[in-house]
Amino acid sequence: MNSTNENAVLQMAAVTPKKSYFRARIWKNKWLYGMLAPGVLYFLLFKYAPMWGLLLAFKDYQPYLGFLGSKWVGLKHFERLFHDPAFWMLLRNTLVLAGYNIIFFFPAPILLSLMINEVRREKFKRVVQTIIYVPHFVSWVVVVGIAYTFFTIDGGLVNEAIMAVGGDRINFLTSAGWFRTMITLEVIWKETGWGTIIFLAALAGVDSQLYEAAKMDGAGRMRQLWHVTIPAIRSTIIILFILRLGTFLDTGFEQIFLMLNPINREVGEVFDTYVYTAGITQGQFSFSTAVGLFKSVIGFVLVISSNWLAKKFGEEGVY
Structure with missing residues (x-):
């Protein structure tokens, strides 16, 4: 004791x-x-x-029964999603738009940051940075409205310019072939400037002695850019790329919803707009939750896989 x-x-x-x-x-x-x-x-x-x-996502939700009182149905909604004829169309459209964003939008802030970093006049650099940040604060409603003003077939600035040089009008806004290009260009215009913030911060931390050593070795501006600047921000690029893959299937609801019409719906309908249609307008809350969970699982797998690959090639990764 x-x-x-x-x-x-x-x-x-x-x-x-x-x-x-x-x-x-x-x-x-x-x-x-x-x-x-x-x-x-x-x-x-x-x-x-x-x-x-x-x-x-695993219940047959009925509002009058409540959240806890609704019946468990297991993987019923996921089976319905994978057997839905529209599933492959949604998956294709989402993957294509996500691929456009990765290929064309993701490098845009990097390239713009490198160009701004080469500017030697500080006042001019600050003015440029302020101007390119502004579109980020403009809502998608306004951005799409600007796009309609510029690209409409009836008096749009772009079509008027095409007609002035002897070309034919192009129906950008209702053409299925132009839909994905328009979406990508709008994203680049709106978010590229804001995306430069992190890269410019990383560039500000590059040791100036590295550039001096490169100059002594006879390296010009392009050589310094390739052998000093880009390697210095490589880890930042990889981390942001991994995080970007986590939202790979998030193509953006508001922008696409505003750009959709019956003509381009076959190439423009994505999971985000489908969730809105099924969940909000049709009241299929459980099914739309299953669709959203499917997207989240894919994003989680992509983050884990890309982080593992980054570690495999000697980079830091996210964790």
């Missing part, structure tokens, strides 16, 4: 200093933890708490 009490006392003595040390550390950095709290609360409330709703 005495030995038992002695062991308990020893354990309390060993644990108490650790707890007091932990509390002291928290108190010492209380302002840092206070600044961290809003971000943590945001993710808890808007990212993790809504995950409870993923259970709808």
